[in-house]
Amino acid sequence: MTIAERYTRFAEREVRGVSPAYERLARWVSGDDELLALLGALPPAAQQPNLLFAVVRLHNGPVEDPAAFGAYAVGNWPAIEAEIRHRVTQTNEAGRCAVLLPVLAALPQPLALLEVGAAAGLCLFPDRYAYRYGGGSTAARPSWSGRHLLGAGEPVLDCIASNLAPPARRPEVVWRAGLDLNPLDVTDPADVAWLDALIWPEHEHRRARLRAAAAVVAADPPLLVRGDLVDDLPALAAQAPADATLVVFHTSVLYLVPQPRRAAFVEVVRGLPGHWVANEAPTVLPYEGLPRPPIDAHLNVLALDGRPLAWTRGHGQEISWFG
Numbered sequence: 001m002t003i004a005e006r007y008t009r010f011a012e013r014e015v016r017g018v019s020p021a022y023e024r025l026a027r028w029v030s031g032d033d034e035l036l037a038l039l040g041a042l043p044p045a046a047q048q049p050n051l052l053f054a055v056v057r058l059h060n061g062p063v064e065d066p067a068a069f070g071a072y073a074v075g076n077w078p079a080i081e082a083e084i085r086h087r088v089t090q091t092n093e094a095g096r097c098a099v100l101l102p103v104l105a106a107l108p109q110p111l112a113l114l115e116v117g118a119a120a121g122l123c124l125f126p127d128r129y130a131y132r133y134g135g136g137s138t139a140a141r142p143s144w145s146g147r148h149l150l151g152a153g154e155p156v157l158d159c160i161a162s163n164l165a166p167p168a169r170r171p172e173v174v175w176r177a178g179l180d181l182n183p184l185d186v187t188d189p190a191d192v193a194w195l196d197a198l199i200w201p202e203h204e205h206r207r208a209r210l211r212a213a214a215a216v217v218a219a220d221p222p223l224l225v226r227g228d229l230v231d232d233l234p235a236l237a238a239q240a241p242a243d244a245t246l247v248v249f250h251t252s253v254l255y256l257v258p259q260p261r262r263a264a265f266v267e268v269v270r271g272l273p274g275h276w277v278a279n280e281a282p283t284v285l286p287y288e289g290l291p292r293p294p295i296d297a298h299l300n301v302l303a304l305d306g307r308p309l310a311w312t313r314g315h316g317q318e319i320s321w322f323g
Contacts, residue, residue, distance in 0.1 A: 003039050003047050004030040010049040014298040014314070019200040021064055022053055028066035035070055038077055045256055046084050050091070050198065055083045058197040088256060090184060091198045092119035093206070094213035095316035096251045096279065097126040098133070098159035102319070103277055103304050105167040107247060110174040112240035112274070116229045116265075117253030118178025120186045120195060121222040122213045127173045129213070130156040133166035155212035157316065162294065164310070164321035174244050176222040179236055183224040186214040206315065229257065230264045237272050246274025252300065252314060255284045270306070278303045279312060294320045 001009070011026035026049050029035050039047045052073070053063060059080065062068040073080055104111060104126055115124050130151035148166045149156075184191040192214060199206045225236055233248070240246045248269050254262050262284070269276045278285055279300045287308045293299050294311060302310040302319070309323030 003036050006047065007049055013296070014049075015200070016297075019202055021201040022049070024066050025049075025053060025063060025069055028070060032070050034074055038074070038081070042081070042084060045088070048089065050089045051084055051087060052080075054089070054194075054197045055080055055087060057201070058083065058194060063201055087194070088182065089198060090117075090119040090180075090182070090195065091252065092122045092184070092195055092210075093315050094122040094125075094129060094155060094209055095157050095159075095206070096312075097123055097129055098131055098157040098316045099279065099302055099310070099312040099319040100249065100251070100277060100316075101126055101131060101170070102161075102164060102167050102321070103302065103309065104171040104247065105169055107171070107275055108245045110172040110244045112175040112244040112246045113173055113177070114233075114237055114240065114246065114248045115176075115178045116180075116233065116248060116250040116269075117256075118180045118183065118222075118224060120184035120191060120214070121176070121178045121217055121224055122186075122210075123249075123251065124176040124178055124222045125173075125213070125216055127170045128153075128216050130154070131166070131170075132156050132158045133161045134158070135161065155209045155216075157209070159316060160318040162318070162320040164319060175239075175241050177236055177239065178222055178224045179227050179229060179232060180224065181226065181228065183226055185224075186217045186221075229253075230261060230268055233265070233268055234272065237274075240274075246272065247277055248272060248274065249277035249279070251279035252281075254278075254280050276305050278306075291322050 007026045007030040011023045015022040015026065056069065056073060057063055061072040113124050118124060130153055133148040151170055186192060195210055196207060199210065237246060279302050282290060282301050287301060290308060298314060299311045300314060301308045302312050309321065311320040
């Protein structure tokens, strides 16, 4: 896939109908030869739309008007390139806990959670957030109807659940740890600014959610370890209490990992005690016999111990169960 095709795909499958500003920018970049040439000098993992757009936002560059964005990016490329090479996308979206919850709540309690690619650890607190599930259905996928509120306080994570009754309880978590090449600290304004920059321009509700989740995490910081998902995972997993169910999980992380390293991670995580919860694109961890996706958009596959269970949206806003 060329860089231009990558940006076109991002416009059509990830942000269409979700972020008009980023759809405009992605289409503009896909046809801008000068910007495509600059991106072409970067490593493939650094060429992705989310990273470029977030870095421009971090520098307070324009993201509403494509022509102004293009002029700014080209005119300030040395600074933007340096930032891109220094950063990785670390979209630490607490809303993803809403699609993880049905699996986590059904496992033997209590849980010891270990997130790979944890960033600031916002997804390590599924027991502390409130959830508001709405019923969704299609002719092919009947579902419960109504709304279901679970828990209290902030943030409240909204999620449409199709073909799935929402969980009746939140999990009991007695240990939580995260592994990341570059852990972030919610008490560091610079780290929070980067998390904010990664949120798409129109998504003020996600910015409010980031602030509320960051307050939860800051009040009881998890163990965050700087390390590699293959080399350092077993040692961190060994610190989990023996009387809790170990759950290693990750969401929208492995696409950043080269395929050989990804395969090594799968081998390591399968050798650990407890359970493995993955929430990744179907091209990242391919599964045989997946049903047709319910919508024509970028979706992840939620899987438990290698068994696919549901389609999910990237920010946790929807889950369509088929397992």
